[in-house]
Amino acid sequence: MIVTKFGGSSLACAKQLEKVKNIVLSNPERCVVVVSAPGKRNSDDIKITDLLYTLRSHIKYGVPDNDILNMILSRYQEIEEELHLDMNIVDEMRNFFNSLDKDCSSGEVVSRGEHYCAKLVARYLGFTFVDAADILFFTFDGDIDYEKSQAATKAAIEKYGRIVVPGFYGVYPNNDIHLFSRGGSDITGAYMSVFAKASVYENWTDVSGIYAVDPRLAKDAKIIRSISYDELRELSCMGANVLHEDSVKPCQDAEIPIHILNTNEPENEGTIIKANATSLTPITGIAGKKGFVSFTLHKRRMSKEIGFVYRALKIFTKYNVNIEHLPTGMNTVSFIIEEENVRSTMHKIVADLESELDCEVELERDIGMLAIVGEEMRENIIPVSSVLEILKENKIDINCVVKAPDEVTMLVGVKESLLSSCVSVVYSGLRKQGLI
């Protein structure tokens, strides 16, 4: 049993949907198909999801919405016509949107992108459409209701055999629609895989796998063939944009491999994400993320003062700030934080730290963090040293370095303006040495 999820670009037009059909029907194990909303056909297209959010504003504020609605409907109509599906999806959609009143929720409106797309795809594949509202249940806290969802999903598969499910949403206990965050169809696919005990979760995209580095920063960016869940999550956290990061944990917990594949090149082997991924190189991937700020606390003999860092963290916690990293020296400790989390509070935090802890605080902004990820980082000196050698050769000075015990990621802080070139030189340097 395989769960497949197709992203927007695989669903953008009839030509793409033909590829989807070939892929799904070529293997009878592919029983569950999760779909996004139709993606952009070209760079001028506006995303369906963005159009739906806008439509909802029109409805909410009572502003005529014909142009927007027609833009949305035309996309579905085009697909229906090109595939000769003859199901009058546009009438159904128009009736639905016209029935909404001002109090409709954004979930109610926005979820329809995936909902109607799944209906088209089900008809085209000859599978049964199963509404996510009937199988994916949330508690009022926004957590998945595992037991109820699993039972409903299994029952649907047993009853219908092969099904198409819209991604991105589920329902609260009162049947109100709850959306995952943007890109959340990946998460729907992950949960379907878990509930259906899939042998693999196939995530079909428009790239042939996960790049070891952002291809905009390195011309010879290679595809990672095999990566561990941990490595992937670390790359995702640090800005590598592949799967929705929340889709990894459910699969990891259930030990279901995730296979990233390309709808446009289905023969390409793609990237496998699994627990004991065997990378051919010590380093698996590199990512960079901008927008960090560091609070460096200087206090002599700090390391003799029990509870010093604890009291500092109490202040950060008071301001609801999450600390990304805390490199320490003998007389300093730094708190590295995403600036967006402290934009309005950073100066208050400095004042509180200085007055409550009687220390000097230095605030540094515009820090970029470079993350170099690989299972062999855990204990091996070679990858750690090589990264710094490359920075040295390229005369790139650093703000901080952290490699924690038993960690697959090494982090290097640099000036934000240097981050892109850092990613680029480190990648090509490691590539030359065969380390990535």
Added chain:
Amino acid sequence: MIVTKFGGSSLACAKQLEKVKNIVLSNPERCVVVVSAPGKRNSDDIKITDLLYTLRSHIKYGVPDNDILNMILSRYQEIEEELHLDMNIVDEMRNFFNSLDKDCSSGEVVSRGEHYCAKLVARYLGFTFVDAADILFFTFDGDIDYEKSQAATKAAIEKYGRIVVPGFYGVYPNNDIHLFSRGGSDITGAYMSVFAKASVYENWTDVSGIYAVDPRLAKDAKIIRSISYDELRELSCMGANVLHEDSVKPCQDAEIPIHILNTNEPENEGTIIKANATSLTPITGIAGKKGFVSFTLHKRRMSKEIGFVYRALKIFTKYNVNIEHLPTGMNTVSFIIEEENVRSTMHKIVADLESELDCEVELERDIGMLAIVGEEMRENIIPVSSVLEILKENKIDINCVVKAPDEVTMLVGVKESLLSSCVSVVYSGLRKQGLI
């Protein structure tokens, strides 16, 4: 005005004291002389301070103490006789010790090592003996009473011109003796320098300055000519055994340079410790310290959980544990601690962390921390990278690396059993490259 402090080896016998006299009298600025107790004349000697602690036990438990007392007295008698001081110091000492009852404090007994040594030295130099009990005052909390001590010290210098002061002790407000920790005569010298507004604090020892690395680990260990207070303190914290670490802060606050000199080679330029030390090399020194343990907490998506590290530190603080370092990854945070601080509590701490934070905790013992210190570490990639390159060349794997922003110290965790060879290879590697 110069404050000079002479360590035990400079006071071990008449021959050494002659050198002290030559040094002090060769510069009329040398007005305040702080002395330790007489040091060991050879490796068979027992330290006076250890004899005094033992003597106190004899007195406390009513066990005859003649042998011990005679061992102590004979050292002072020998010095008095060899220098022809003719002051019957032994009678004075014997009367004092015989007058003590079982309730005497260890401070009362042990401080006499420095006390009587200062009397001998004062007579020999022709300076006035000033008891630390009359000029160095503590509050009942054990903090220095700055105002009172400064006034008394200045008055004594004004009144007597050139004085000799015993190190290692002062008095509480009720005149009970309070000892600094072992090696505390260095601290007395530091405070005398501050109170006397000395132009320099000369600390005379039996080495020609501070070594860049433990000379037992590197044959070609060089002397550091100039080092900043911050660098010195970091080296001291990490096991480099030079000055008592508490003696640095008072001088740093008062901006008084500390000059480490060798009584046996007074012409040697020694080591200057000051704020803007200009090192000739990017790295100033290396030290290693054994006996660390790391608690590594693994939790997926930890970095999204606000207050996670805070709650972990709350547990460590509850057990009164000071955290030395906290390297972080994306899904791990490690707490690196001196094992002696958690020897009896480490398993309880693991249990508390696991149950209260719902995470996996991995305990690793026998970690050695290598500290590489240099003002140029703050931002420069070269020293940081070079250290790791050397470890790589020597195939030494690492546990963790931390270089905090604006920090002069880079820390590398290695297996404890490899620490000595790490110190040695890193030193010789850096030396070859001219980096230290």
